[in-house]
Amino acid sequence: MALFLVNSLMTISIIGFYLGYFFRKRDRNRHRVFNSVGILANLIAAVYLLSIKYLLGGIAEHQIYPTAPEIIIHIHRFFAANALVLMLCMGYLGWKRKRNLHVKLHYIFLPLYTIVYISGLFLFQSKPL
Numbered sequence: 001m002a003l004f005l006v007n008s009l010m011t012i013s014i015i016g017f018y019l020g021y022f023f024r025k026r027d028r029n030r031h032r033v034f035n036s037v038g039i040l041a042n043l044i045a046a047v048y049l050l051s052i053k054y055l056l057g058g059i060a061e062h063q064i065y066p067t068a069p070e071i072i073i074h075i076h077r078f079f080a081a082n083a084l085v086l087m088l089c090m091g092y093l094g095w096k097r098k099r100n101l102h103v104k105l106h107y108i109f110l111p112l113y114t115i116v117y118i119s120g121l122f123l124f125q126s127k128p129l
Helices: 002-022 028-054 070-095 099-123
Strands: none
Touching: 002 028, 002 099, 028 070, 070 099
16 A cells, blocks of 8 residues: 555656646646646655655565665665755746756756656565565
């Protein structure tokens, strides 16, 4: 159930980010709303995952099991942390209306976040191997 919740929140976030990207020139209000939903869903999932891992006994305690070697999981987490920082920077820059840097960062953020999202779907499962 924990993995389903995390994957659902991450799916909401990636849909929000791509809908926000779609509306970036057509309707700035929708752009803000969809990206805000994406950020909120991602932050809830990240806090939930970190709480499970470090405060609530570990991910295996909640029936989340890695399907790859530990080094691959660490690489995934490294890029996920970078995507999180980029997401927060982009949100801040958009909020402050610093458009030039905000626009430049989306060229890095969207592909990176998409790769992290897809790899997360394959790197973890809810049943032990």
